[in-house]
Amino acid sequence: MSSISSTAAIFTPLSSLRRALFPSGQKPHFPHLSNTRFCRFGVKCSYADISIKEVSDSMIDVVADVKTERVVVLGGSGFVGSAICKVAVSKGIEVISLSRSGRPSYSGSWVDQVTWMTGDVFYANWDEVLAGATAVVSTLGGFGSEEQMQRINGEANVVAVTAAKDFGIPKFILISVHDYNLPPFLLSSGYFTGKRKAESEVLSKFPNSGVVLRPGFIYGKRRVDGFEIPLDLIGEPVEKFLSAAENFIKPLSSLPASDLLLAPPVSVDDVAFAVINGLKDDDFFGIFTIEQIKEAAAKVRV
Numbered sequence: 001m002s003s004i005s006s007t008a009a010i011f012t013p014l015s016s017l018r019r020a021l022f023p024s025g026q027k028p029h030f031p032h033l034s035n036t037r038f039c040r041f042g043v044k045c046s047y048a049d050i051s052i053k054e055v056s057d058s059m060i061d062v063v064a065d066v067k068t069e070r071v072v073v074l075g076g077s078g079f080v081g082s083a084i085c086k087v088a089v090s091k092g093i094e095v096i097s098l099s100r101s102g103r104p105s106y107s108g109s110w111v112d113q114v115t116w117m118t119g120d121v122f123y124a125n126w127d128e129v130l131a132g133a134t135a136v137v138s139t140l141g142g143f144g145s146e147e148q149m150q151r152i153n154g155e156a157n158v159v160a161v162t163a164a165k166d167f168g169i170p171k172f173i174l175i176s177v178h179d180y181n182l183p184p185f186l187l188s189s190g191y192f193t194g195k196r197k198a199e200s201e202v203l204s205k206f207p208n209s210g211v212v213l214r215p216g217f218i219y220g221k222r223r224v225d226g227f228e229i230p231l232d233l234i235g236e237p238v239e240k241f242l243s244a245a246e247n248f249i250k251p252l253s254s255l256p257a258s259d260l261l262l263a264p265p266v267s268v269d270d271v272a273f274a275v276i277n278g279l280k281d282d283d284f285f286g287i288f289t290i291e292q293i294k295e296a297a298a299k300v301r302v
């Protein structure tokens with residue numbers, strides 16, 4: 001995906017500016033301007049947030065903070081979703097989150113920069129949620145009864161992919177899961193069958209842009225009921241150990257279910273950065289393994 005955010009200072013007559021901003025001919029109501037005066041405009045896009053200051057009688061100064069990317073994160077209030085929202089905001093991307101709980105209770109400057117929508121993906125008003133979106137990222141998923149797992153990992157994502165496709169959104173990124181080298185009878189649980197159903201929906205509806213990330217255990221600081229669970233205390237050392245012992249471990253990975261122990265954990269920030277890479281790189285589509293998630297993250301992590 002191309003340019004992200006830019007700030008431009010443009011000197012132009014008011015009549016040209018008006019034509020550019022309001023091509024349909026509708027006139028903006030700026031009572032302190034006349035057609036013949038010139039002034040300083042401050043324009044924040046993609047959805048015009050305009051402020052105006054008079055500078056001189058001869059020129060106007062247009063300052064435009066143009067955000068050309070608008071990403072909708074389904075489940076942006078969750079563990080992985082909030083990391084994605086935070087990193088996306090830091091990259092100047094406009095972010096909308098949809099979840100049943102809406103805005104999280106904790107605070108932070110990035111939290112204020114996200115538009116938090118409250119709603120259930122099964123009953124979402126997609127006109128509102130997807131208006132102007134350039135990409136959808138789904139973190140919808142979870143555990144429960146067979147039926148619940150099918151519903152949230154599978155059906156919820158199918159609904160979202162279908163809505164995104166119908167609205168002509170160019171890109172869909174799904175947070176799926178590694179298969180842990182499990183034998184087929186264990187992969188038949190609602191969790192995995194739901195995930196695979198969602199994956200095939202993404203890949204068939206977005207064959208040239210759909211992204212499926214398959215992380216294993218994701219570590220970071222998970223917030224639960226106002227408390228932080230430091231999963232990084234386990235995940236980070238395990239990741240380092242498995243990386244150091246890679247050469248000894250590789251031959252074992254052909255054993256069924258060996259990845260339950262041997263699949264390297266990945267940090268929640270790496271998952272978020274891999275998503276950002278997916279948003280920015282048009283050639284980044286298809287299914288991505290744990291290693292590929294880390295490589296993609298490294299490309300955009302600064």
Ligand SMILES: NC(=O)c1ccc[n+]([C@@H]2O[C@H](COP(=O)([O-])OP(=O)(O)OC[C@H]3O[C@@H](n4cnc5c(N)ncnc54)[C@H](OP(=O)(O)O)[C@@H]3O)[C@@H](O)[C@H]2O)c1
Nearest residue numbers: 075077078079080099100101120121139140141175217218
């Ligand atoms: N955490 C891991 O170690 C790990 C590993 C591999 C893969 N994954 C996958 O990564 C994804 C994110 O995991 P996570 O740990 O971040 O999960 P999480 O913290 O439970 O986040 C899930 C998000 O989805 C939202 N959600 C659930 N049902 C919804 C609905 N019907 N409508 C709208 N929003 C809904 C939740 O908010 P509300 O409840 O407020 O609606 C929450 O924001 C999942 O698909 C998971 O399977 C996670």
